[in-house]
Amino acid sequence: RFFLTGSQKRFFEKLSIYCDKYAEQIPVTFVLGFYVTLVVNRWWNQFVNLPWPDRLMLLISSCVQGRDEYGRLLRRTLMRYVNLTSLLIFRSAAQLTAVYKRFPTMDHVVG
Structure with a gap:
């Protein structure tokens, strides 16, 4: 007015x-x-559009063969990379999310 x-x-x-x-x-x-x-x-x-790692985890577990220690460590490492990628995407999307509050700096992500 x-x-x-x-x-x-x-x-x-x-x-x-x-x-x-x-x-x-x-x-x-x-x-x-x-x-x-x-x-x-x-x-x-x-x-x-949320990234759900379930399908990728099933794909990794079916493609990476082996019941030995090497296969298990490879599957675990790949899934850790997937989870880290999701974390970095959520963290960079908005600074008001719970992910950013839990991991405010890269030191919190690594530590």
Whole structure:
């Protein structure tokens, strides 16, 4: 209200009157349904795009053969690299995540 110019105030008032006039034609539940759908779709896309190491772990365990010590250490090392990669990605994605709070510096990752 204080930052608008005179023409912007008039336009805003006309827009408010227009929306008030036609507000009865668009039910609130209809608009709320679109909003909830948008929020749920965004959440689901985030969930689907999380890196889950399970499939890669199964692939590594099926491709790296051997019941001896070398095969076991190789599988373990590869999975540690996968977990480290996920950790570094989560850590670099946002500084407000729980991963960043748990590992604020690279010394915390190594130590």
